[in-house]
Amino acid sequence: MQLMKKARESASFDSFELTGLMHGGRREDVVTQRRAAFERVEKVVGTRDISKLPRCYANLSREDQYEEGLRWGKAAFEDGIKYQHDFFASTTPRYALANSNPFGMNAIMVEPTIEFMASDDEQKAKWLPLTKSGKIVGAYVQTELGHGTFVRGIETSATWDATSDEFIIHSPTISSTKFWPGALGFSCTHIVLVARLLLGSVDHGPHFFIVQVRSLEEGKPIPGIKLGDIGMKMSYNGTCNGFASFDKVRIPRTNMLMGHAKVHRNGNYERTGRPELAYSTLLLVRGIIVRGMVPNVATIMNTDYPLAVGFQLAQSVTIATRYSTVREQGLGPNSLGRTEVAIMSYASQHFRILTLIAKSYAIVFASKAWDRDYEKLREEQDTGDHASLPYFHALTAGLKAWSTQTAADGAEDARKCCGGQGYLMISGLPEIVASVTATATFEGENYVLWQQVGRYLFKCLDHLKQDKPIDSRLAYLATAYQESLDSTIGEFDATASASCSAFGSDFLQRGAQLSIYRHRTTRLTLSVYEKLRSSTKTPIEAWNEHMMSIISAARAHTEYIAVIFFTERVKDLPASTSSALRAVLTRLCSLFALSNIINPQSIDAISFVEDGYFSLAQLDTIRSLVDDLLEQLLPDAVALTDAWDFTDASLCSALGMYDGNVYENLMRWINQLPINKRAWEESEGVYQPGWKKWVEPLLQAKL
């Protein structure tokens, strides 16, 4: 604990100032309100007293884990209504995404869908008050057993019956079974269903319907609907991700969400509203995921909304930082010292922890910028201007893929930084890692999303080729394209590589960092574009041939955007920000940008250097600048993680508690494990069911 105290005292800045910046913006009272909400909910669910083994580490069967999710979900939902806040709308009081509890779907999926897809008057007025007050429990039901990312493949049908003026919902095949939706198994009463709209012989493709699936009184499934749980998952076991199949279930015609397409009483189909807006639900969901990784600074800083938070990467790094500060192991580098030292003092640990901290902040600031751009998009759309939608779609897809992969890989690396102890469930890390890694897959598998980013970039280049304008935020691409035209060879030639002009401490300059990232994305994008457009193969074959390069280009573009967002944020800090905090954030930003060049972690890792853009001497310079940054930031590591303001209960980790008293915290919880108490209290230290049935017979067997 002395080590932890010293590490805290060594900080060069006030961690609470950073807490305010992240959670409260200019309003410190939000930080206080937020803390109060956590305290209330943690008391209700019984985790506030951290000397007690949290229930989630006792024996939890599938049923127990589901009940634990119901308990947390109800406490958080009711606290939000009672105290009028939405601290727990996007994320749970343990910072998991809110779809990990059965009552979280209303706010994050069902209400946004109704907002965007329902007809303005009746439908919203009918359904939204019910979901917001918890009079009905919703689920968003799209994915099928056989159909995930490819929404157009959905098979569940909604056939209009002219006689009764109803839709008949039906699951024609086993692969059409709805599969995966959160809360679907046993918790929800109503669902927003995605099903093919069939009018006579015409298939109008996927549309949205509201379907009641259980009676409100007894909870029994509506006749014709089979509902159940899909079993244990790596995480998210607090909710009943479920399946549903429909055997000709009838719903009123008016239960179709008719904001953008109508079916009239006479069976006529009419497109109405703004079909472009149909995109927005999915965008919103992806935006929440970006935010789910880290706090949504934007909301808090620009509006009165309390903060919707997630911070799972930051949680795992907080635990790893604290553990690395107090865990002593070995005699220092190459065992050359005389006494054991804290593992944080080993360069590899130091490098991993600090770069992970930098990444968690990078995601924060990207999320903040996304929020800002999303606000702008909505304002433009309100005036009928949808021109930014393609840009925004690509931005969202890219940030989703980038942030989820960065967070998933980073959380796992933070876990590994804790050695064997990080493998214990009571470290809290396995649950965080398992929860984060889901996001790399759901709501748009990352490899699919990268290609959507690539498609957008190539469309921009098509426009440039045709002298059409492109989104102003892609100006860098236009410039690069023009330069390639101006060059002697006429078309972009990947082999005619440029050299990086930065030297020495230049690399710490914003401009130099941005130009490195810009060089990479333009090189990769223009090069693969030329290959695609000049290919003699069919478009489908050409795309497949260059898919890995397309993904590289998309990632390079997105990482460039992430560096822009981080550097902008650091440049535009509130005037009141202390110089100490400015200095720390500036270092973090450089560490993020530069360490990604020398130690990239992705399938296309060589893309910064493969064209000889850097000399080996330049790379060595970058390495030594990174070393300097690491050294400067080391005293701030604990403060940078304290600033997230995680309660011990929300971390739920015997390794990562604020006090740093690791070994006692570990043993205190272990002594309370049910299997131990049962053996010690009932049978003098023997776990009888194991001993009698299995060990004793083996010892006595005559083989």
Next chain:
Amino acid sequence: MQLMKKARESASFDSFELTGLMHGGRREDVVTQRRAAFERVEKVVGTRDISKLPRCYANLSREDQYEEGLRWGKAAFEDGIKYQHDFFASTTPRYALANSNPFGMNAIMVEPTIEFMASDDEQKAKWLPLTKSGKIVGAYVQTELGHGTFVRGIETSATWDATSDEFIIHSPTISSTKFWPGALGFSCTHIVLVARLLLGSVDHGPHFFIVQVRSLEEGKPIPGIKLGDIGMKMSYNGTCNGFASFDKVRIPRTNMLMGHAKVHRNGNYERTGRPELAYSTLLLVRGIIVRGMVPNVATIMNTDYPLAVGFQLAQSVTIATRYSTVREQGLGPNSLGRTEVAIMSYASQHFRILTLIAKSYAIVFASKAWDRDYEKLREEQDTGDHASLPYFHALTAGLKAWSTQTAADGAEDARKCCGGQGYLMISGLPEIVASVTATATFEGENYVLWQQVGRYLFKCLDHLKQDKPIDSRLAYLATAYQESLDSTIGEFDATASASCSAFGSDFLQRGAQLSIYRHRTTRLTLSVYEKLRSSTKTPIEAWNEHMMSIISAARAHTEYIAVIFFTERVKDLPASTSSALRAVLTRLCSLFALSNIINPQSIDAISFVEDGYFSLAQLDTIRSLVDDLLEQLLPDAVALTDAWDFTDASLCSALGMYDGNVYENLMRWINQLPINKRAWEESEGVYQPGWKKWVEPLLQAKL
């Protein structure tokens, strides 16, 4: 299922020939015996009928999971004794490492320790028959709460008491609590304990002792010993990884393992035997881990021993390959097709799956070569020649770090290749991933091991500098060192970079591939060596400053060795090997070597290209050769995974069954989940404990 059938028929070689090569060597009957053992054990534990939901996917509390491990462990142990085989000595019938079941420690840790550390006559004669017959259940107890990798820091003490001629075993602090050993919690009766030997005022450091910890009759802990479980982990929950603390527990002096050091009745301490051999236990354990990743081909091919297998990476890739073959999603690359296609046909999926298959074979062949070298080491040591030990230690450390990281990252990527379905426990993948990822941490944390490899390489260079000989297997380093001396600048200069001389299809040549890997390791090793040796800092600071570069050099060396081992194996296939199989393995080997250059996945990923060794055109050539290899290997993907000969029960995966009937297999198991059966059979589809206690009150709350 049609898709699976077609994929199987498309193979260019006979998968059973490869099965024979891996499991039976030249003896086909071993394959048959092995299959029979799996069938027997799977019937005993009740998993052979794959239409039934495996018990491990029903509601498993901590206690249930432990019982499941006892069940499997007993069945496997007894089958081995009854039918005289050791198919399940290193790995379980589900291919987890054998320390994941409570009866597995005898064979993999306790017996080897006794073999190597006990005095020749009495001690071995006393203990080995007991462990081999299961008359006692052992555990290997080294790690403490505060002391992992750094064995010298161990605090548990064994103080000799002259009067009674006993050792007094004691845990002086909370951090000295023994923590983590498999089977320690509630299953073992005896342990091999690592404790500091204290004779009078002299601390002789860690030694081995045998301590009985429970009575054989009732299983009660010996007075003074506190034993318990450390709770749920990410995996390995079939065993009771435990903790133990000792309150002045007395054992006879003769329970110290005295093969290499003796304590006489008069309290005299004497070093005996071969202290160098003290290394060997740890080496052996690490060797088993390398083998645990993939089948131990060596044992089967060179001896009569049946195969000890693990194959966890191969298991995950088998599941992913089968699922990718039958899962149809989307309209093909860039959605340009007309009908849905299997996801294997997307280039990114195709790339990931095939390179993972190549990696799993690379680990096999490395494991085989390790076994061969280990045999040689033991033979040399039997004649008193220990000169190879440092080489072998570095080889083992490097292969352990490389194979575990490759397998852990690869298994997780294979899991992600299965999208959302891979997140379900019944996919089998989460358990495999969680189990594999442990190996990157235990028995030598990888970052620590890399540095041990580096230390060895630098010692070799020290020797060369002093004109002393080095191990002949490091001849490449001697050559490179000599060249650096011969060069005009006298010392190795990292900026004076060479260029790769290969062009076009040269890159498919063994020689070209090896020279690329050799160039990288010599460049990195010599460069960081010069920096270390010329540093003006203290040795400890210099090491820490260059730690990341040291790790890069160590990895580069180990990957070079892995490529050597793979290419050698392909070159030296048995004469009877068909030309079809030769062709496939040659392609796999090239795919492994080349894809690692263009798509490396490690923290030092830029090390192949950072020095400008390749032109961009050369890299593009490698890319297109990789594309060609992928295309050639695509029809063989299913056959390459079938060849592992996994039973459906051992995969335990609803996604990865041999028949490819994924959706029906998934729903069949899901319909048998206890939570569903309970709701459907007892309450018309309502899960009452959830509904009554949590959902209904929320619906009815007045907030």
